[in-house]
Amino acid sequence: MMKWRTALIFCWITFVTNVFAAGSGDVVLKHKDWSFNGPFGTLDKAAMQRGFQAYREICASCHSLDYIAFRNLSDLGYSEAEIKAFASEYEVEDGPNDDGEMFMRPGIAADRFPAPYPNEAAARAGNGGAYPPDLSLITKARANGPDYLYSLLTSYKEPPSDKDVPDGMYYNAAYPGNLIAMPQPIYGEDVTYADGSPADVSSISSDLVYFLTWTAEPSIEKRKRTGVKVMIFLLIMVGMSYGAMKFIWADVKKV
C-alpha cells in the first residue's frame, strides 16, 4: 500500500517538474542568487535605481515601459521632487485643448513612460522589421525570467564557425534559436553610475534585472512580506485546530 503511494507521489513530482521545466529549450541559462528570491526576498533599491538609469540611457531608445508611471518610481526610493524632475525631462502629448488642438507639455508624475515609437509598425520600421517588446512584464513573460534576462544580456558571443548569422541578426547563446534581431545593447561602461558602482556588462545587466523585476511586479516585496505573516497565522491555526480536534475526538471509541 505504502509503496504504491510513494511511487505515485514520485511520478507526480517528476511530472510537475518536467512540465514546468519545459519551454526553456536549447539554451543555457546562468543562474544567479537574486536578493528577491525565496520567501524572505527583498528588492535592492540601489540596484533598482542603477537599473533605472541603465534602462533610460540604453534600452529606452528601442523599448517602451508602458505599465510604469513616473509616480511609481517612489518605490525605488526617489523623492517627490526627484520624480517631478525625471518626468519634466520628457515632453508628452496632451489635449485636446479648448481649441481642439493637441499640444506638447513637460511630463508630470502621473504620466506613464513615453514610448520610443508611436506604434508597432514604426518600431518595426526602426529595427529592421523586428519588434522590440515592451519591457514592463518581461521577467514574468519568460520562463525563469530574471535568470533569462541576465543571460540574454550577457550571452552575446562570437558565433561557432558552423553557424550562419544573416545580416541584421546577432548570435546570442541564451536566446532560443541563438539568432536575435537585437544588437548587443551593453558593452560595459555604457553608463556612469553616480554611486561609483562598477559598470561592466555583468553589473549593468544585473542592475537591469532588479529594475525590470520590479516593473513586472511592483508588489513583489509586499507580497512576500504579507506572505510570511499569513503563513505564521495559518500555521498557528493548524496547530490550534489540530489540538481542538484531538480534544473533541478524545471520547470517541476507536473503530
Place this chain on the structure above:
Amino acid sequence: MSTNKFSNPVVRWIDHRLPIFSFMDHELNEYPTPKNLNYFWNFGSLAGISLVIMIVTGIVLAMSYTPHVDHAFQSVERIMRDVNHGWLIRYIHMNGASFFFIVVFIHIFRGLYYGSYKAPRELLWILGVLILLLMMATAFMGYVLPWGQMSFWGATVITNLFSAIPLVGDSIVTMLWGGFSVDNPTLNRFFALHYLMPFLIVGVVILHLVALHRFGSNNPIGIDPSGPQDTVPFHPYYTIKDFFGLSVFLSLFAAAIFFFPNFMGHPDNYIPANPMQTPAHIVPEWYFLPFYAILRAVPDKLGGVLAMFGAIAVLFILPWLDRSPIRSGNFRPIFRIFFWVFAADCVALGYLGGMPAEGIYVVLSRVATAWYFLHFLVILPLLSVIETPKPLPQSLSKSVLGGTAMVGAASAVKEKI
C-alpha cells in the same frame, strides 16, 4: 415540528413559521456521520469552500476587469498594480482554480477507491461528474479573460475542436466565436458565461448535498452504519475536523499565492494576445492535460474529440460498470491493484499532455488512453464477476469476525433518522 429545542424566543418564533433553524440543526448539527471517516473525507467541504473563494474573488475582479480585446490585458495589469490589494485578489483567483481542481480530483479518486458511486449514491455521483464538467467549462473560459497569448491560442485550439462535429460543427464554432475567429465577441460571451457558470455549479452542489444527506456519507469500510454506536453528530466532530483540514489547505494555498503565484501558470500569458504570432507550444492549464493527451492520442479529429468527452462520459455510467457489491477498495485485493495502476495512468496522461505530440510521446499517449478506457469498460465489469472480496467486518465498530462477506454491503436502503 417541535420548536422548543431553541431557547431564543425570536429563533423559536421564526422557526415555527419558517423551519430554517430546525433544518440547519438537523443537517449540520445532529446529522449522524460515520465515525471512521479518514482525511480523504475532508475534500468535499474543501471543494465547497474553494467554490466560495472563487466566487467571492471573481466578483471583486469583475469590478475592475474590462472584457474588450483592446483593454482586457491592460485592465488585468491595472488590477495587479493600481487596485488596492488587486494583486492579492487576482493571485487568489488564479491559483484558486488550480487548487479547486486538485481538491476535486482527490475528492473523485476518494470516491473511486471507496466505491462511493455505488447504490444508493449513483445520483450523488452523477451530480458530482456534472459539477466537474461545469468546472472545466468555467475554468476554460476564465483562462481566456486575461487575453494573453495562451488565452487566445488556447481558446482558438479548443473552440476549433467543435468543428469536428459532423454537419453542425462549423455553425457551432461560429456561434462560440460570435464571428469568424476568436475575437472581441468571443471574449464578451466568455466573460458573460464565466460569470454565470459558477452559480450553476452552486445549484448542482446544492442538489449534490441533498443527495448526500439522503443516505449520509460512505466511509472507508464501505458498509452502512448499523446504529448510533457507529456514528457521531456532524457537529462538533466533523466541523472541527473539517476546520483542521481547512487550515492545512489554506496553508498550502497561501504558500502558493505568496511565494510562487505564477508557478502553475504559463509565462506566455504575460504577453498580450497576438493573432499574428503563434506560440512555440500551445499547452492548456495543467488540470486539462490528461484530457488533452487523450484528445491528441486519437489520430482522427472527431475521434479525438469523442474520446476526450468519452473520458468524462464513462464516469457517468461508472455505477453500472462496476457491479461489485463491495464498496471499499480495502476489501477488494485485485481492484485495489488496478485502482493504483489507473491512478498512475491518469498521472501519465497528464505528463504526456504537456509533451509535444511527437515520437515516443504519441505511442505512450495511445497506450495510456487505451488503458484509461480499458479500466472502465473491461477491467471493472470483469472484476465485479471474478474477484473474491475479503471478509467484511460486521459493523463499523466491530472488527472482522471472519465468515460471511456480504454483511450490510450492497444496496440495502439504510433506515435511519
